[in-house]
Amino acid sequence: MRNLLFCCLILFFQTGNAQKSPTASQKVMNALKQKNEMAKTSLVKNIPLTNIGPSVMSGRVVDLEVNPQNPSEFYVAYASGGLWHTSTNGISFSPILDNSNTQNIGDIAVDWPSGIIWVGTGENNSSRSSYAGIGILKSTDKGKTWENMGLPDSHHIGRIIINPDNTNEVVIGVTGHLYSPNQERGIYKTRDGGKTWQQTLFVNETTGIIDVAHAPNSFNIQYAAAWEKDRKAWNFKGNGPASAIYKSIDSGDSWTLSSTPESGFPTGEGVGRIGFAVFDDKTVYAVHDSQFRRKKGSTEKKEGLTKDDFKTMDTKTFLALDNKKLNEYLKSNGFQEKYKAENVKQMVRSSAVQPVDLAKYLENANSALFDTPVVGAEVYRSDDAGVTWKKMNENYIDDLFYSYGYYFAQIRVDPNHKDHIYLAGVPLIKSEDGGNTFASISKENVHADHHALWINPKQPGHLINGNDGGVNITYDDGHSWMKNNSPTVGQFYAINVDHEKPYNVYGGLQDNGVWKGVHNNKEDRKWQQTGKNPWQTIMGGDGMQVQIDNRNSNIVYTGFQFGNYYRLDLENNKRKYIQPKHELGESPYRFNWQTPILLSKHNQDILYLGGNKLHRSLNQGDDWEVISDDLTQGGKKGNVAYGTLTTISESPFKFGLIYTGSDDGLVHVSKNGGGSWENTSSTLPKNLWVSEVAASQHKKERVYTTLNGYRFDDFTPYIYVSEDYGKNWKSIANNIPTSPVNALVEDPQNEDVLFVGTDNGLYVSFNRGDSWELLQNGIPNVAVHDLVIQPEVKHLLIGTHGRSIYKVDISALQQMNSEVLSDELVVFNVDNIKHNKQWGNSWSSWAKPDTPGLDFSFYCAKPGTYVAKILTINGIEVSFTEVAAEQGINIISYDLAFSKKGKGNFLKKNKMKLTEAKNGKTYLPKGTYVAEISGNGSVEKLEFKIE
Secondary structure, eight states: OHHHHHHHHHHHHHHTTOOOOOOOHHHHHHHHHHHHHHHHHOTTTTOBOEEEEOOTTOOOEEEEEEOTTOTTOEEEEETTTEEEEESSTTSSOEEOOTTSSOOOEEEEEEETTTTEEEEEESOSSOOTTOOOOOSEEEESSTTSSOEEOSOTTOOOEEEEEEETTEEEEEEEEEOOOSSSOOSSOEEEEESSTTSSOEEEEOOBTTEEEEEEEEETTEEEEEEEEEEEOEEOSSOEEOOOTTOEEEEESSTTSSOEEOSOTTSSSOOSTTOOOEEEEEOSSSOEEEEEEEEEEOOOOOOOOOSSOOHHHHHSOOHHHHHTSOHHHHHHHHHHTTOOTTOOHHHHHHHHHTTSSOTTHHHHTTOSHHHHHHHOOEEEEEEEEESSTTSSOEEOOSSOOTTSSTTOGGGOOEEEEOTTOTTOEEEESSSEEEESSSSSSOEEOOOTTSOSOEEEEEEOSSSTTOEEEEETTEEEEESSTTSSOEEOOOSOOOBEEEEEEOOOSSOEEEEEETTTEEEEEETTOOOSSTHHHHSOOSEEEEEOSSOOOOEEOTTOTTEEEEEETTTEEEEEETTTTEEEEOOOOOOTTSOOOOOOTTOOEEEOTTOTTOEEEESSSEEEESSTTSSOEEOSSOOSSOOOSSSSOOSOEEEEEEOTTSTTOEEEEETTSOEEEESSTTSSOEEOOTTSOTTOEEEEEEEOSSOTTOEEEEEEOGGGTOOOOEEEEESSTTSSOEEOOTTOOSOOEEEEEEOSSOTTOEEEEETTEEEEESSTTSSOEEOOBTOOSOOEEEEEEETTTTEEEEEEBSSOEEEEEOTTGGGOOHHHHHSSEEEOOOOOBOOOTTBTOOSSTTSOOBOOOEEEEEEESSOEEEEEEEEETTSOEEEEEEEEEOSEEEEEEEOSBOOHHHHHHHHHHOOOOOOOOTTSOOBOOSEEEEEEEEETTEEEEEEEEEO
């Protein structure tokens, strides 16, 4: 027993307590109930949040369900943007999942005759931002209401199939947890419409079911794809011997292994994700993401030097290389300019570096992602109902899956042509010979990375496609496509704002680059007439963080994944690559997928960029210096960049008072511009992703940090504040319901006001975290990835990962304090408004009139009926209304028009002409007015001007 205890202690310290416990599903479900109660009682539930787009680039689609009797009606499921319905062939969409507890979807299924919709929550693509779900949702009224039918610990759903002859019989493939083992995965079946479930196939705790399909004319014949995977923050193994094909001949009640060693389908360690397309009772296709390594063969050598040439090259061979060829290699691969052929050779002669270092110099996370020599996509077909399988492609299907086929594995067969198949990957490709040869049907207006495809069985060539950039429709088998992107479902990683008038909003999106748009743009289709969308792309790739020079907003710093950043000159359409480069012979810097950057508030020429070390440029990124040692735990062996910085903050009180946070749980502070660093995270929970570190704008010693356990399936909200530069931390998560925290921002005017964004909502605190209020009027339950405040206009901008960007006027919230909360009635200040003679008029009888509005916000401690009057400065009542107010902040939207009685009162005292507008209203003339609000024995007045 003593030896066993000793071994356990050794194991504990060796792992560094890295393995966090996944959050129990019951705790997650209780948190949803708690959040729903908060929505009813929140003091800010009446504060409206407005979506400002964008929609043009859309977001990741995971599934489509099309009405077979009327293909102009279909549903589109977005990975983290909810479920949308169209009956206009994609010209317009309506969201139908907004009143549910999540927007995260893995798969959907529709029984069209009854209108029953099933939603499997939790995305099935196992991406970096594939959010967990809460089980199975069902609607019996076409999405008006939803009921959770169970399986809350499933996290991610692979596929749902409904018996077309019995809507109560449903089979579901559950992928399971993304970052941890669990039991609730495999095949589940219900015979009573979801009231009860039976697990009919379970492989093991790390193997789930990613796809299920049945024969078109027989629900009895089913195929299930088991997928063994192990994702960690530092490594993703998307294959294993338990990955396999199973078959059922009794509608999913029992299963037998189809992909046996004798079947012809691959078995063993390299078997990855599998997807199906069933043609009939006998013929079924399977696409396989083969992670087996390619066999080395006699391939034609590429022109010029490659990094592989240097991996085994000896010194003598290297020194004999032609200088011209070596210089071409150095230049084309982005080596620092100081590395020329002759001086590199001198470094090798002096043994400062070895030839292999010219290969290692390029070995970063991005190269590992693309250079792994796996087999990749394969197509297999069985013509005997899964007894035997034949590989259909003679040659490699290159540039379809690359090394990340875990993201794809979708295959479709034309219902009328056995040999006509389609493969979804980075491009969309088709074959007319059963999968031996392929041609791309992607076009210039079709985004890459495809996840859904519907083939019209009644109209050849009619396809509906879902990809990382939304929905496309073709009627000529991919020769031409139309884009159908009106839903605002952008998946933002990060956002920022400038100080222009009106100000612009910037943001980096998943696989959709970096975009810029004015905050008050109208999200409509006018751009199709003018040729200019109000949102403009300024960078490609996966869009990342953005910093804008506050002296000249045309100078923007941004980039794409793994630290590939640029300095953009938008006015002159110029860009310069500015990623810091390591020295030849050093280990490459590690850059996070979402590499942090920061312009110093003290000098806008100074830029910080975080790898595993902190880099600083004093000249806008032209040159870099390293101002720290490694500020992480040193990385881990794996195929994902890890041991990297994730967040940087500099105090506005002192140049060089800098904080950093890492993906492995470390928070550091430097008080001398990087001269020395102190690890301040010893008392914080260990090894979690530091999602935010924020130096206070109100107190030099104060700093906030948020930690995120999503990559351990730990959904606990971790929020901390320190009043002594991080020496001591205090938890301020308090009453925030269970959900990982992504972002925190401190109000610049009121030090007591904080905003926090989680994987499932937005919260505000008026007492620096002692308690929190749900701030979500207008936003569905979607992941909030980033928050930023535009200080002059007093707007909070909310970057969501699934529903684009929202904004909210926080001027009233900035006035909240303990004194206000203890008062019975408080009316908040409003800005004056400028008079316009065109109020109520329009240039045409067919156009909508220009209508003004002024919102009066007031706080009341008790609910009840409140009276709002608008008076002239000398007490004449010009408008009157009653409001059923709730406890908290209420808003009265006033149209600046006379009431009928008020107009008469005004004219009795003022001998002046009032002109009625075309819309029948008479608007107040210029002058000073008083808003008087009364109720529950209290009266408050506020003066404002129409200028």
